[in-house]
Amino acid sequence: MSDPSSSSSIGNAESIARAARRAFEESQLVATSERDVALKAIRDTLEAAKEEVIVANKKDMEAAESLAATGQLSTSLVSRLDLSRPGKFEAMLQGISDVAALPAPTGLVTFAKEIGPGLELHRVTCPIGVLLVIFEARPEVVVNIAALAIKSGNAAILKGGKESIHTATLLSSLIATALSKTSIPSTFIQSVSTRSEISSLLAQDRYIDLVMPRGGNELVKSIQNSTRIPVMGHADGICAVYLDESAVEEKAVRVVVESKTDYMAACNSAETLLVHESLINTLWPKVASALMDVNVCLRCDTATLAPLQNLPQAAQFVTASSESDYSTEFLGPTLAVKTVSSVAEAIRHINSHSSHHTDSIVTEDEAAMSAWCRGLDSANCFVNASTRFADGTRYGLGTEVGISTGKTHARGPVGLDGLVIYKYMMRSTKADGSVIADHEKAGKGYTHKDLQKGEPPF
Amino acid sequence: MSDPSSSSSIGNAESIARAARRAFEESQLVATSERDVALKAIRDTLEAAKEEVIVANKKDMEAAESLAATGQLSTSLVSRLDLSRPGKFEAMLQGISDVAALPAPTGLVTFAKEIGPGLELHRVTCPIGVLLVIFEARPEVVVNIAALAIKSGNAAILKGGKESIHTATLLSSLIATALSKTSIPSTFIQSVSTRSEISSLLAQDRYIDLVMPRGGNELVKSIQNSTRIPVMGHADGICAVYLDESAVEEKAVRVVVESKTDYMAACNSAETLLVHESLINTLWPKVASALMDVNVCLRCDTATLAPLQNLPQAAQFVTASSESDYSTEFLGPTLAVKTVSSVAEAIRHINSHSSHHTDSIVTEDEAAMSAWCRGLDSANCFVNASTRFADGTRYGLGTEVGISTGKTHARGPVGLDGLVIYKYMMRSTKADGSVIADHEKAGKGYTHKDLQKGEPPF
Structure with a gap:
């Protein structure tokens, strides 16, 4: 993370981060069901572009194989890059449909109280906002994370390992193309390809809400050292x-x-x-x-x-x-x-x-x-x-976003509910609106009566 | 946060942080009800030492008043320092009893599943670990935060504003004295008094799990810039x-x-x-x-x-x-x-x-x-x-730990449940123990049957 950032990468990072924030904000008024429509569109677009993706993947494979031949890359990394192995592409597509089939983690009421006559408070789960996800050179992870982000309503900026660059770039552009035909903004999922962009993105705490590094201890620590943005990841597994x-x-x-x-x-x-x-x-x-x-x-x-x-x-x-x-x-x-x-x-x-x-x-x-x-x-x-x-799928969480060894927000195997937070919605139906003076100065106090946690008020 | 730390303050910070971590770990085997016994002991000890506390508070008041006379301190800060105002000391004591009377936020089952025959998984709320809390010059906050930390099972290191140093130091030492007569370790609540110690404590991410700065935007940002430890706080209120x-x-x-x-x-x-x-x-x-x-x-x-x-x-x-x-x-x-x-x-x-x-x-x-x-x-x-x-008490949360403008872990008014996380407990009662091969290689799969969320298994 220490490579010096050119001013152009800072400018680029800021505009990517700002676009992600805008895409997130616009998407908040789109019906939750449209997220599944978008996932279907992505699946269809990728399915139709399979040959093109395999061609791009071949470029990454050839470059990786020649590095592996001289010992500069491990053969296991090369094999993880390969999207042309039988069933791999189809499994990636099925993954999108599986995520679409899960219940949405947002719009759930986790606390509901009557504060006083005509004044109700609901705590409702909602997306966190903009995620920055940094991961290894496995091209299908681009698609997997895009699906999880869309399902949970979070915009995402993705950075995969450089060895998968041709495949990842094409997959990202296909995802954007698919989104452009839906109600979800096409900048909802964006990719960056260089380390210096990451370094500049880590300064964008005004626009980015959570960084998720999926990699070793060193990557996680170096990110924690260089950003004010909260980090969710796991270090070692000892x-x-x-x-x-x-x-x-x-x-x-x-x-x-x-x-x-x-x-x-x-x-x-x-x-x-x-x-x-x-x-x-x-x-x-x-x-x-x-x-x-x-x-x-x-x-x-x-x-x-x-x-x-x-x-x-x-x-x-x-x-x-x-x-x-x-x-x-x-x-x-x-x-x-x-x-x-x-x-x-x-x-x-x-x-x-x-x-x-x-x-x-x-x-x-x-x-x-x-x-x-x-x-x-x-x-x-x-x-x-x-x-x-210890695994999200084995736990029956539906899917696994990652495993967190942190002590705040989410811990252990993290499902889709690790990608949400909540907001409080308070609504007054009193004819003259609600002010605290009604309760505190008139001496009437608060009722604080538990309500049924049903549908959110909005 | 930029003052250079002497090597002695680093050594001191590390030993304070390590002692807090040890106190936290030891306390995990103590019954939850002992936390309320400890709160009662603290209340009794403070009540008996009222005169001594007021004497220490006078020293802080005198120093503050002379600074205020020359315009170096605001009069509102001086008035917040004053523990001798009628009812203030008693309100502080009552606050301890109020926190003790709340339901414990730990030991609650939030997810329970049968993974397979004879294999059950429970997600159980538990304390986060060690908190570092930095707050303004209001001596009663020492007692309030100590009570919240003890009730939620978190060890805490406290740093109050320097103007309250005599009062805060005495209150902390009375709390330690009270704890030493209970099953909760006396180092469960510790105080530090200098800025350089804070700066060194922020490097102790091995021992400290969460930093809670209660102060302005500048304080929060400077802390976020200088630590890998997660920070929960609120910046401005615009x-x-x-x-x-x-x-x-x-x-x-x-x-x-x-x-x-x-x-x-x-x-x-x-x-x-x-x-x-x-x-x-x-x-x-x-x-x-x-x-x-x-x-x-x-x-x-x-x-x-x-x-x-x-x-x-x-x-x-x-x-x-x-x-x-x-x-x-x-x-x-x-x-x-x-x-x-x-x-x-x-x-x-x-x-x-x-x-x-x-x-x-x-x-x-x-x-x-x-x-x-x-x-x-x-x-x-x-x-x-x-x-x-927008306030924890008005929301009926029982108490307010703070207000968070962050987007992860806790948001808005934070009650005691903002000071907990969870762990997964998995127990096999199978005669030969449980391995994933039973489910995945024998082709039997997982049952993933929802269980009643009752008492935690342990």
Whole structure:
């Protein structure tokens, strides 16, 4: 984020941000159902332009493949760029229809009170405003985020990874074309392509309401350091499993092995295993064997290392841990292992070392479960369940906007309701209007009677 | 915020922040009802120490009075410092009991689903963590914020205006003494007294979760510029009233006059009046007269200025406006007046000039009301009601933590529920624990059945 911004990129960023704000404001008087009409138009436009999109995607693929050939890009990134794989384009289109089919998260009454005779107050969910979303080089994410923004009524400015530039630029322009035929302004979704534009956009706190960086810890921190705009994102995913004194074997093995190995690059995979000291010579070697059977390297403290010495696979998979291992997101087949003497010590370790994302206890003890769920300062506190469950789709949220490790606004897997806020609407039907003097000076006070939370007044 | 921090204040800030975090974490296993026990202990301790507090307050008063005598401090600030005014100390104590009597905002289930057989997910409200609250020189605010923090389960670090230092320091130490006799750690509420400590605390994003500046726009912006920690506050209060084409006289006069004059230093007072062009020679001169009768100066655009020329008070109260008047928080007896040709133009003007706080329309027209409440990007959208209603107590929120003009987490008057977030608790009761493979690989999928939102599982 430190590249110097030319004055032209500042001017450009400001006009993009202002256009987004205007598009958002204009859209507020458009009926909510028109958002679904717009999503259908986008789907149809993209469907008709499939060949053109695949041609643009080929350009990105060729550039990426030649970088990968010289080791400047990972092959997994190249494969994520590819929109021509069988079913991928169609899945992207289906994603739009799936989002359209969800209930709108706006226009819901979350609080309703009679303040006094003829004076009613409703708190109604509404879009946040203008979102700035920064994401990796996956072209279908452009379409996915555009759909989520439109469904929730938020205008959005998108910046994808530079490797997907040809595909992303074309997808954005097709989205604008589709919107221009609907009641939603065509500048409701805009894209930028350079880093210096991002840097200038982060100064536009007058027009932009929320920044959502989807990327590593470094990206999130550098954005938090360079803007007054609120940031919703997740930093690392340093998740832990704790085997409590009362843990039984089958649960322990299943939960630990899946939490670690199901998808090692995911943020909800386990990186740390804490073992109660009473299990060191009983359950722990069995769990360790199961992990080594699937090629997981174990970085152990002294106590957990000792009982593994005689296991045949130990020479290949077991090493001594260092302190930094307990704060590392390995994202691969390595697990840091540590002994603790109580659930309280496990909680303290996790609260000070984890990324407050997802942590699971394996236990039969109700008191330990309760301490775990209450004492752990993590978004997702699990009992006898794999950390891999921490996901918006698995939670049944309908869709997942992202996972937040922040402590305000939204936490954990974020669904569409993480893209809304609320406003208060107060309406007087008194013949002479309502003033506080009616209540406070005439000594009549307020009724503050709860009303049914039905439809919003407007 | 730009004063250079000495290394000792950084060290001190870090140890204060770390102690707050530890106090927060320890308190999570304490029963919620103990928070009310702690509030009672604080009330009793302060009550017993009244004389001592008044002595400390006298020191602050004397220093402030001598500064006021030489014009270095306003007399209104001096009067706000004074805890010895009849009833003030008792009101402060009663405030603690009032907060204790409110329902706890934590431990509420806001989402509950069966994910699959034997696997339940609950979303449960919980404290945010550690708050850093920066406020004006009003000693009773120390006690008020401590009570709100304890009730919501958040540890807090407080910094009051330097003019109240003797009183605030003593109150904080009495609070710590009271807490030391309860199950809540005595470092749950801490105070700092210098600006450089604040500057160092703003770097402690590892330990502090939310900063709440209660002060002017400059304070809020400078804090937003110097921290990665989320900030909840309100900047200006530039509120408007709009007289729509169909406005009737009695409502117009009552709403405008109270919105402007009831308490001119309040953030929910009107600073701008927009008048539909059709009312310029009819309703507008009547409203203008009512305002001038209570000594309000009117800064008018050309169209609203013309019809006032012949009114007797005009020479004293009416002047031509400049563009900057429409973005000014006068906080006094001045009102900027402007003509608009439609409700849409009024909305556009407010969205681009106001502080998104509170704006009221006077109208008889349902379509205009609906456009107003939907199109306005303000926390509080009012119809035929005074802007002065925008207040947590008047809304019946139980108490008011502050008013937020932000667009994330909490907006408008913020009650205790603005000091909480949530965590997800997932519990498996399956004999072999729960892994996603049970659902995704065995092809059984998820049930995602809504459960009754009753008590939290733990």
